[in-house]
Amino acid sequence: MITFEEALSIINNTRVSCTTEKVRLETSTGRILAADVFSDVEMPPFDKAAVDGFACRRADLHELLEIIEVIPAGTQPVKAVAPGKCARIMTGAMVPEGADTVIMVEHTEMTEDGNVRFMKDKTSANIAFRAEDVKLGQQVLSKGTLLKPQHIAILAAVGIPEPLVYRKPVIGIISTGDELTEPGNKPRTGQIRNSNAWQLMAQAGQLNLTKIYTGIAADSPESVKTHIKQAFEKSDIVLLTGGVSMGDFDHVPEVMQELGVEILFKSIAVQPGRPTVFGIRDEKFIFGLPGNPVSSYVQFELLVKQLIYRIMGHQLEPVVLRLPMASDYTRKKAERKSFIPVKINENGLIEPIEYHGSAHIHAYMEADGMMAVEIGEAKITKGALRDVRQL
Incomplete structure (x- = not known):
């Protein structure tokens, strides 16, 4: 029996194979970046108004200002702002040449002859200056980043419609036990409904992983072997619940070894989840999880999820x-x-x-x-x- 920390260390130090693929931006949330990302533009690309108001010279704040043009967002100013002049400007619009301040419209009043008067003592510039957020060629995201909505915004802003990410592992799921029946069936005497497989599929589903469910394996070495072989053919990580303890019908560890699985640990000094088995065969992995639902739930969160993220190119740091x-x-x-x-x-x-x-x-x-x-x-x-x- 090893400690939980030793089991976690084995998971974190086991060699994994990470392959990459490109995915559409709208499907990339929760994926792991496989390459650094650099900006192909400056942000902002020009000095732009941070508020609706009037672009003017700070030196003229306490003068009557004549409006020379209106600048909507998305258009280029036509005129430069000279002394005593201003331009009506909308949030996000390009600040015209000569202006160094945008006074907020609510801090102004219009005179009868159509000029603008600033009604406060002072103001900030209210300008988002060119390249103050991001410079051309600047690295904006790092390889290994777990993509969240704020990262998607950055990828869109720097022109990456198909980011390069690590491939997600496919999860194979098996339940074992003659006592199990599926949720839609009424249990007969001595039976219970199979909750573990559906719980594990839901946990994998929260990570948007593809799941392969092979069904319920009977309490015989032959049935367990058939299910494991089938899961290995289609999956990168096999999760099997039940049959891993010391009972007469707990065949999983011996079947794993017969199938060429190198068992890296098979008992952890942890509660729940002591009889958890972990092994590897041909760069594919298998967890033999205990049959009790809390044990399989907890060990998925603690160990399985750690391995999943490693295969996806990310070192998971739980909250x-x-x-x-x-x-x-x-x-x-x-x-x-x-x-x-x-x-x-x-x-x-x-x-x-x-x-x-x-x-x-x-x-x-x-x-x-x-x-x-x-x-x-x-x-x-x-x-x-x-x-x-x-x-």
Whole structure:
């Protein structure tokens, strides 16, 4: 048995193959950039008005100003601003030659003869100056960036309609167990509905990954082998739940080895998820996850997601909040590192959720995150600062 930190280190140091592809801008959110991006333009490309108002010379602020033209956004000024003159200008329009200030329209009044008077004591320039945001040739995004909507705006602004990104892995999903039946079926005596596969497909779906579901494997080495071989043919990462513990019908580790899988670990000092198996074959990966739904859910979040992002060219840094405990927390056994579901209350305090063990997936329905309780740690006192990994 290895520690959770050792398992995570194995995931982070396992060699992965990252291939690239170009995708349309509208489908690139959540993808990982595979190349640095440089700007082919200056931003702004010219001095532009930051407000609706009048472009003038600062030296003339307290003079009556004659309007010489109107400059809408998207047009080029025709006249230069001379002393005592101004141009009516719209937000985003090019500032005319000679002007160094745009006074806001609400800070002005019109005289009876159609001139403009500034009604304040002072004003800022109200000009977005050429290249003050981005210079020509400047790097604007780095390889490895996880693309969010604000990054999409940058890509569009620098003329990248098809960014180069890392390919997403295909996820193969298998459930094992003679006791399982699919959600649409009424369970017979001794049966339960298969929730793990659909949970894992939903977790993979949140990352916009392609999923291959092979169905339920029976509790026999032959059936498990058939499903794993089928999943390996079509997937980059295989997720199998159940059959990884020490029972008479837990065939997964031995079948993995028969299929040439190099097992890198098969037991972690963690709760939930101790009998988690991880292996590699021909640059493809397989996780044997425990059959209890909380275990498979948690280990996907902690380990599987880490590997997925590595294949996509990104080192995942999960969002972690450091907050105080709302009350004392105790546990009876402290031999393993434990991850427990918690809520963050209206006062920003951590409240552990009532949790009955690795089959109690309902405990995660209202969870804001998971809190780690370290090996040997049996009690956490009220007010103690703890890290909460957001879900």
